[in-house]
Amino acid sequence: MKLFVTGTASFIGKELLRLCQEKGIEVTGADLIDNGQPNCTAADIRSPEIESLIPDRVDAVIHLAALSRDPDCRDKALQCFEANVMGTLNLIEAAKAKEAKQFIFASSEWVYDNFQEGISKTEEDTINIANHTSEYALSKLVSEANLRQKFEHGFCPITILRFGIIYGPRKENWSAVESIFNSVATQDIVSVGSLKTGRRFVHVSDIASGILAAVGLKGFEIINLQGNQMITLGDVIKVSKEITGKNPSVTEKNPGQISLRTVSNKKAKKLIGWEARIGLKNGLQSVHEYLR
DSSP: OEEEEEOTTSHHHHHHHHHHHHHTOEEEEEESSOOOOTTEEEOOTTSTTHHHHSOTTOSEEEEOOSOOSHHHHTTOHHHHHIIIIIHHHHHHHHHHHTTOSOEEEEEEGGGOOOOOTTOOBOTTSOOOGGGOOOHHHHHHHHHHHHHHHHHHTTOOOEEEEEEOOEEOSOSSSOOHHHHHHHHHHHOSEEEESOTTOEEOOEEHHHHHHHHHHHTTOOSEEEEEEOOSSOEEHHHHHHHHHHHHOOOOEEEESOTTOOOBOOBOOHHHHHHTOOOOOOOHHHHHHTTGGGOO
């Protein structure tokens, strides 16, 4: 198997490359940042030169490169769409020219709108683009639509993976999980909005295994890669205390304002045989050395 990966220096990209090396999968790739990875080149996905880096008839182009956080895109629509939409379109043309066998696109649960209590979002749900105020979410949703159109015009099989909220061992760009864990370990008081607020957080290693599980799919598919269960901020605090042995005071700023976003991972289990396997305790322990 031969793969071409964009965003090799990213949080997910590094973990994916590590897993590929472990499994003996041949990978080449590109990122704006040269991180010294073998067979990975410093390159811009918006450049025509990206085509020359993709091997002929590569088994899959895995597109992770993006402005991938909402704060990086807020009120920066031009920069966001240049990278996330136009960059993706340029990569599609390059992959087409090199006769790639599959195109895997990293999307996000942020594309979903209108969450209702107790109802899980699925890949079949209709999304109203008018409900979105996030430039990041819009850029992912537009790229999904562009990919669907390209597939209908004869492009190779396409797999869109909608990632959940990811956490894991990293020094920066933390999600709520790493941030709360760090607060429990280092502060006397931990403050959250509501302890009952939750997401189906998913560890970066599970995301990497989900990406590889999707390689080889035919047709046009959208798949959610989500954690197996809802994890509340209260759960994160409780397990963080167990791991660190610390017992800070906990305050809630808005205990009645509970935010729950539930996204189903049933299709991933059925179609690619994937489910998240790293529980919260093991996941937090992988973060421990990065606390500050």
